[in-house]
Amino acid sequence: xxxxxxxxxxxxxxxxxxxxxxxxxxxxxxxxxxxxxxxxxxxxxxxxxxxxxxxxxxxxxxxxxxxxxxxxxxxxxxxxxxxxxxxxxxxxxxxxxxxxxxxxxxxxxxxxxxxxxxxxxxxxxxxxxxxxxxxxxxxxxxxxxxxxxxxxxxxxxxxxxxxxxxxxxxxxxxxxxxxxxxxxxxxxxxxxxxxxxxxxxxxxxxxxxxxxxxxxxxxxxxxxxxxxxxxxxxxxxxxxxxxxxxxxxxxxxxxxxxxxxxxxxxxxxxxxxxxxxxxxxxxxxxxxxxxxxxxxxxxxxxxxxxxxxxxxxxxxxxxxxxxxxxxxxxxxxxxxxxxxxxxx
Amino acid sequence: xxxxxxxxxxxxxxxxxxxxxxxxxxxxxxxxxxxxxxxxxxxxxxxxxxxxxxxxxxxxxxxxxxxxxxxxxxxxxxxxxxxxxxxxxxxxxxxxxxxxxxxxxxxxxxxxxxxxxxxxxxxxxxxxxxxxxxxxxxxxxxxxxxxxxxxxxxxxxxxxxxxxxxxxxxxxxxxxxxxxxxxxxxxxxxxxxxxxxxxxxxxxxxxxxxxxxxxxxxxxxxxxxxxxxxxxxxxxxxxxxxxxxxxxxxxxxxxxxxxxxxxxxxxxxxxxxxxxxxxxxxxxxxxxxxxxxxxxxxxxxxxxxxxxxxxxxxxxxxxxxxxxxxxxxxxxxxxxxxxxxxxx
DNA sequence: TTGAAAGCGATACCAT
DNA sequence: ATGGTATCGCTTTCAA
Numbered sequence: 001x002x003x004x005x006x007x008x009x010x011x012x013x014x015x016x017x018x019x020x021x022x023x024x025x026x027x028x029x030x031x032x033x034x035x036x037x038x039x040x041x042x043x044x045x046x047x048x049x050x051x052x053x054x055x056x057x058x059x060x061x062x063x064x065x066x067x068x069x070x071x072x073x074x075x076x077x078x079x080x081x082x083x084x085x086x087x088x089x090x091x092x093x094x095x096x097x098x099x100x101x102x103x104x105x106x107x108x109x110x111x112x113x114x115x116x117x118x119x120x121x122x123x124x125x126x127x128x129x130x131x132x133x134x135x136x137x138x139x140x141x142x143x144x145x146x147x148x149x150x151x152x153x154x155x156x157x158x159x160x161x162x163x164x165x166x167x168x169x170x171x172x173x174x175x176x177x178x179x180x181x182x183x184x185x186x187x188x189x190x191x192x193x194x195x196x197x198x199x200x201x202x203x204x205x206x207x208x209x210x211x212x213x214x215x216x217x218x219x220x221x222x223x224x225x226x227x228x229x230x231x232x233x234x235x236x237x238x239x240x241x242x243x244x245x246x247x248x249x250x251x252x253x254x255x256x257x258x259x260x261x262x263x264x265x266x267x268x269x270x271x272x273x274x275x276x277x278x279x280x281x282x283x284x285x286x287x288x289x290x291x292x293x294x295x296x297x298x299x300x301x302x303x304x305x306x307x308x309x310x311x312x313x314x315x316x317x318x319x320x321x322x323x324x325x326x327x328x329x330x331x332x333x334x335x336x337x338x339x340x341x342x343x344x
Numbered sequence: 345x346x347x348x349x350x351x352x353x354x355x356x357x358x359x360x361x362x363x364x365x366x367x368x369x370x371x372x373x374x375x376x377x378x379x380x381x382x383x384x385x386x387x388x389x390x391x392x393x394x395x396x397x398x399x400x401x402x403x404x405x406x407x408x409x410x411x412x413x414x415x416x417x418x419x420x421x422x423x424x425x426x427x428x429x430x431x432x433x434x435x436x437x438x439x440x441x442x443x444x445x446x447x448x449x450x451x452x453x454x455x456x457x458x459x460x461x462x463x464x465x466x467x468x469x470x471x472x473x474x475x476x477x478x479x480x481x482x483x484x485x486x487x488x489x490x491x492x493x494x495x496x497x498x499x500x501x502x503x504x505x506x507x508x509x510x511x512x513x514x515x516x517x518x519x520x521x522x523x524x525x526x527x528x529x530x531x532x533x534x535x536x537x538x539x540x541x542x543x544x545x546x547x548x549x550x551x552x553x554x555x556x557x558x559x560x561x562x563x564x565x566x567x568x569x570x571x572x573x574x575x576x577x578x579x580x581x582x583x584x585x586x587x588x589x590x591x592x593x594x595x596x597x598x599x600x601x602x603x604x605x606x607x608x609x610x611x612x613x614x615x616x617x618x619x620x621x622x623x624x625x626x627x628x629x630x631x632x633x634x635x636x637x638x639x640x641x642x643x644x645x646x647x648x649x650x651x652x653x654x655x656x657x658x659x660x661x662x663x664x665x666x667x668x669x670x671x672x673x674x675x676x677x678x679x680x681x682x683x684x685x686x687x688x
Numbered sequence: 689t690t691g692a693a694a695g696c697g698a699t700a701c702c703a704t
Numbered sequence: 705a706t707g708g709t710a711t712c713g714c715t716t717t718c719a720a
Contacts, residue, residue, distance in 0.1 A: 014707040049458040051697035053394040070423035079414035093437040114393040395713035
């Protein structure tokens with residue numbers, strides 16, 4: 001293990017000078033700097049991140065913590081964030097929270113707050129207070145923070161506007177009986193859930209229905225747990241089993257659920273889009289190549305990653321700088337594909 | 345930031361005693377230990393991983409480095425490994441190599457060899473010698489190591505046996521004109537590629553064809569780069585454009601390519617499985633719910649993760665213990681689904 | 689069984 | 705512009 005002392009010795013300078021030179025501090029003479037860099041290169045030196053982190057509290061590593069990595073949306077999102085971090089010359093390390101409180105706490109208190117300069121975190125089961133305590137003041141940017149009263153910076157998906165666009169699209173395609181899959185309306189009565197992803201998507205749906213002058217029937221909103229393919233697939237079976245399928249257009253509030261829904265309908269002999277139009281939300285890669293390809297509200301992952309990383313780097317550069325948390329929203333796009341091309 | 349000195353003070357013992365007590369060293373009296381643990385709990389203490397790592401070279405963090413995290417196979421594989429690591433009470437951090445030499449080197453030399461106790465690595469563009477130099481002797485387990493002369497421990501997917509099973513299945517389904525998508529036969533003539541995933545899968549195909557007494561036509565083996573959905577989709581188009589589709593059964597050496605192939609065929613009006621049977625390799629989650637669902641050689645990810653982590657932990661516990669690299673192979677299973685159910 | 693003190697490899701203050 | 709040195713928080717001899 002070659003250390004900075006070795007480099008200093010090789011370059012015939014002090015450790016302090018070597019340290020400054022390697023980091024490009026301006027007060028070191030250009031000639032000295034070149035000499036040190038050459039020595040470091042010769043010895044194939046690379047700084048010890050633990051030591052650096054211990055002493056200075058910084059090591060150029062950013063943590064990304066997100067729920068299941070084997071699900072398309074979180075894995076594609078974390079991949080995009082990781083690329084963006086790399087583009088800024090820093091290293092990204094990704095961890096899965098498994099949507100478990102225990103894992104979230106352990107990630108924040110151990111790895112994140114000790115090995116990383118900052119964190120991009122998709123919160124699930126920890127409160128703002130706990131996060132405050134666990135991160136020891138290190139910068140953190142939340143993804144889709146559901147807080148009613150935000151404490152941390154965050155980047156949101158355009159849930160309300162996106163959902164509104166989705167339902168408006170179904171209406172424009174001529175759907176009359178629209179179903180929404182993911183959550184029931186009760187969530188809107190729960191003040192603490194006001195900013196949850198589910199509530200924001202639902203309220204977008206209501207807006208679109210209102211604009212389209214449609215009366216809303218509470219049982220068109222179907223809660224589902226968990227938000228995954230299998231749940232949606234089962235739901236398709238139970239809806240189909242009731243006789244006539246109750247909807248001619250379905251908005252599933254995540255793409256995974258939409259694909260599960262299509263698959264379930266297929267198993268029941270109901271064809272998308274011939275019999276029912278289906279639209280999703282997220283824009284996972286799989287949606288483009290499914291059969292039928294899925295119309296979806298596609299979150300611009302590069303934009304989201306860019307915004308999250310920018311905010312984090314900004315926090316990193318002005319410690320204790322700001323008091324008011326920033327909240328930005330990622331761009332989205334309606335990707336019209338086969339699943340909503342009703343044969344009329 | 346509460347440190348061990350704080351805990352020691354609170355418990356009225358020395359720092360050394362606190363350190364031993366917290367780690368459960370047996371020479372500390374049970375009573376003292378309880379006292380220290382209580383103090384730590386009271387102060388909500390948690391050890392600084394950088395400091396621990398700097399001093400002892402160990403911090404309970406395992407690195408996992410794999411290519412694109414937004415592709416189903418690597419993301420699902422790393423999720424499984426991460427879970428397995430957590431099950432052993434350690435933390436996993438995941439990084440993407442992006443299949444780029446530069447990223448691989450930077451991950452190994454910086455994060456992995458400095459912040460982690462050991463690494464599970466999916467090699468792409470670095471040689472064994474480089475890895476030896478970059479990891480500074482820290483344990484490493486490779487995934488699908490292509491080395492002809494292995495230097496590190498590794499866990500392999502059952503490429504040869506799996507591919508053989510896949511082609512045998514197509515034969516059993518009555519296919520007469522079998523195509524293999526992923527690599528052409530030239531790779532088998534390249535000694536250095538002998539143990540590559542492509543070569544091993546191809547040789548499995550040849551075995552099955554031989555057993556089935558089929559003559560092999562070199563142009564039934566089609567190289568593709570990169571191994572992804574889009575490439576396979578394009579290939580389907582160009583094959584279909586030649587007039588009669590040349591195959592009645594296609595083995596794509598990854599599931600992603602198989603799904604792309606099915607989608608491409610669909611776009612050309614060729615139906616799977618009615619017109620062509622398609623089988624994949626990997627067992628990604630998406631294969632089960634595609635329309636049609638995909639028959640595949642499914643690598644047992646839990647088994648692979650278990651084997652990789654076991655080997656790594658073993659290495660960790662007996663430093664410089666062994667000289668001969670171990671090479672294990674993960675279990676696999678043929679999952680027969682709709683895509684090979686020929687309507688005959 | 690416990691404690692004192694050295695040291696892991698860097699950084700950053702303070703001198704020079 | 706450069707160097708000496710204390711220090712980050714922890715582990716680990718070595719003594720007591």
